[in-house]
Amino acid sequence: MTPLQAFFAGDFEHWMACATPAPPLWLFVHVPKTAGSSLSAELAKDLAPYRSLHIDHLDRGRPAMQRYDVAVEQALDAYRLAPFRFASGHVQQRQVVRLAQGVPGTRLFTMLRDPAARLISDYLYQRSRMHPLSEEVRRRVPDFDAFLDLPGQRNRAARHLVPKAILDAGDAAAAIAHVEAHYAFLGLQERYPLGFRALTRLLLGQARGPAARLRVNEEGAEERVGITARLSDPKLVARMTALNGVDWALHRHFAARWDSVAARLASWLG
Numbered sequence: 001m002t003p004l005q006a007f008f009a010g011d012f013e014h015w016m017a018c019a020t021p022a023p024p025l026w027l028f029v030h031v032p033k034t035a036g037s038s039l040s041a042e043l044a045k046d047l048a049p050y051r052s053l054h055i056d057h058l059d060r061g062r063p064a065m066q067r068y069d070v071a072v073e074q075a076l077d078a079y080r081l082a083p084f085r086f087a088s089g090h091v092q093q094r095q096v097v098r099l100a101q102g103v104p105g106t107r108l109f110t111m112l113r114d115p116a117a118r119l120i121s122d123y124l125y126q127r128s129r130m131h132p133l134s135e136e137v138r139r140r141v142p143d144f145d146a147f148l149d150l151p152g153q154r155n156r157a158a159r160h161l162v163p164k165a166i167l168d169a170g171d172a173a174a175a176i177a178h179v180e181a182h183y184a185f186l187g188l189q190e191r192y193p194l195g196f197r198a199l200t201r202l203l204l205g206q207a208r209g210p211a212a213r214l215r216v217n218e219e220g221a222e223e224r225v226g227i228t229a230r231l232s233d234p235k236l237v238a239r240m241t242a243l244n245g246v247d248w249a250l251h252r253h254f255a256a257r258w259d260s261v262a263a264r265l266a267s268w269l270g
Contacts, residue, residue, distance in 0.1 A: 003184045007198075008257040010264045018184050019202050023107040025079075026203060028088035029096055031157045033121040034111040035189050039196070040088040042211060046204050049082070051075050053089025057132045068095050076102040092160050109185035109199065112157055112254055115247045116240060117189075120227050122156070123147045124220040144227050148243060158246040172249030179250065188251075188258055197269050207269045 001009065003018035026047060030036035044050035053075060055067040062070075072095045075087060079102070091099070100106045113121075123144050126137045141147050158167050161183075162175045179186060185202055187195030193209055201207040230236050241248045 002181055004180050004186060007185065008261055010261050012265070012268050015184075016202060018107065019205075022085075023105050024083065024085075025099075025103045025106040026086045027091075027096065027099055027106050027108050028086070029108055029110040029160050030088050030090050031110060031112065031118075031160050032090055033118050033125060034113045034157075035192055036088070036111055038210065039111065039199075042196075043086060043200075043203065044088075046200075047086035049084040049086075051078065051084045051087040053087055053091050053095070065092065065094075068092065069098075071095075072098050072102075075099070079103060090160070093163055096160075107184045108182055109187075110161060110179075110183060111187045111189060111195070112251050113189040114255075115157070115244050115251055116231055116237070118157070118247075119148070119153070119240065119244070120144070120224060122153070123227075124224055128219040130219075144223075144230075148240060154243050155246045156244075157250060161250070162246070167246060170245055172246050172253075175246050175250055176253050179254075186254055188255060190255070191258055191262065194262060194266060194269075198265055201269060 001011070001014065003015050006012075006014035026043075028036065028040055028043070030040065040050075040052075053068070053071050055064060055071050057064075059067060068089070068091055071089070072091065076099070078084070087099070096108065100108070123141075125131055126147075127134055127141070131137065141150065147153060155167055158175055162178045166174045166178060185199055187199060196210040197207040
């Protein structure tokens, strides 16, 4: 039984064993708009040294994926000179594999969010002043429907978590199996306080509640209300799920697993 399978089976002692001895590196695979900035900021204080796997979004000389490849290679070079305990970033699966190869024993964790809420939040963020390319995004993506049509925004969570072959095949069962086999923890934004307590127990040996709330986009409130109201339209929901079927399957599966274990986990954490 893998650590994540043990967690969702309620075997928390087995799950905790994956942190003993402490792995050389904890890697947070940060799916955009899943409260990951707040999570990383809090954990970085207790798991120093920390490495942010960040790219310059204004550098248009190479595609973003290549820039993340370079960021990962630079991180591995730095690790050989001075190992860090914790790293995070919007790395996708090929960079996750490279990091795990470069630092054998790396343990992975991630967060998911309801796919509809995540899509809306990502759309509004990319059009806000918080995003360095917001003006370009506004010119290229006039509305939420156009955002849904962007190939790069489809199954965005799965792009970070599972191999491309699984994603291309649209194989939801294989995607779920891959995450269960390779991740030590998977939280949900909808259960953030409980998940944060569980994660700190795993990583730090002592559960504590979250405090930080970073990079919250306050823009586009009226547009958010309008798009959210449109979720009552079954045609829009059907379109969203058709374009993001693997993301929906991942969230549906792990949300059900969280429902089954949440009460026992809360009791165990005390």
